Structure formats: C-alpha cells, structure tokens
Amino acid sequence: MLLGLVFPADLLQSASVAYIHYLSFMLCFGALVFERISLKINPNRKEAISMVVADIIYGVAGIALLVSGIYRVIKFGQGSEFYTENPIFWTKIIVFALVGSLSLYPTITYVLWAIPLRKGNLPQVTENLVSRLRLIINIELIGFASIPFLATLMARGIGLIQN
Secondary structure, three states: OHHHHHOOHHHHHHHHHHHHHHHHHHHHHHHHHHHHHHOOOOOOHHHHHHHHHHHHHHHHHHHHHHHHHHHHHHHHOOOHHHHHOOHHHHHHHHHHHHHHHHOHHHHHHHHHHHHHHHOOOOOOOOHHHHHHHHHHHHHHHHHHHHHHHHHHHHHOOOOOOOO
16 A cells, blocks of 8 residues: 555556566566476476476466556557557567467477376377477577567557658
C-alpha cells in the first residue's frame, strides 16, 4: 500500500506488467540456454530431470511473456494502434509464434522423457536426437535474440507510416 501512496496505481501496474514481461523474456532465454548447454547423449537421471524442469520453466515463462505482452498492447503501452499498425510489431509476433511452434518438438520430447523417469528408468537419448534438438534450440535462440531488436525498433516508431 505504501507504494500506492508514492506512485500512482496505474503507473505501478504498468511498471509491474513491463517487469513481468522483461523477466519472462529473460527466463525463457535462460531456460533455452540451459537446455542447449545441458543437452547430451544418454543423460543421467538428474540431468534428464533438470532438462524437463527447464522446459517447464520455459513454457510457464513463455505464457507469462505472451499474456504480459498482450496487456502491454491493450492496456499499458502506447495505445494498441501504435503496435497493430506497425509491420515490425507483426514481424515480432510472427518470430515469437515461430519460436513457440519450434519449441513444441523439444517439449514433446521432454514430456516423453518424463514417462520412463517416473518409472525409475532413463530416457534413451541418441546422437541423432541430440543433434536435432540442438538445431531446433539454436534456431529458437536466434529467434528469441532478434525479438528485443525488433522491439527497440518498434518502440522508436520505426515501421510506422508517417503522414
């Protein structure tokens, strides 16, 4: 309540949603980096579980990123027209959607790992699977790394048609 007396409530809400947005982005990126550096052939139980947990963190943070982004566009940003009329915004959304779509394969893979792990067995992780997952995660990381660049362009009005 003390913060509400010092800062206007709408400013505090806007800052909180922005913070959740940035934090979610960092958690997504960090989880992807962790998955990428931890991925190996036939991981032990602890390593396999940590990969599953990292992917859960990635998924939850991805949902928080999406929801906070929607709130920023609709309620707390510079007005929805500022975003929706900018082709760079749509490029950013497409990149986010592509990265999210690419993440389905690793997520399904890790869910399938959870089945033997629950029974006390280790997942069978081949060299081909590791190579495939590394490629996908590398593409996801490149996509994720481009999103802040697109956001900084968009925030400066680049892409908006000037009358």
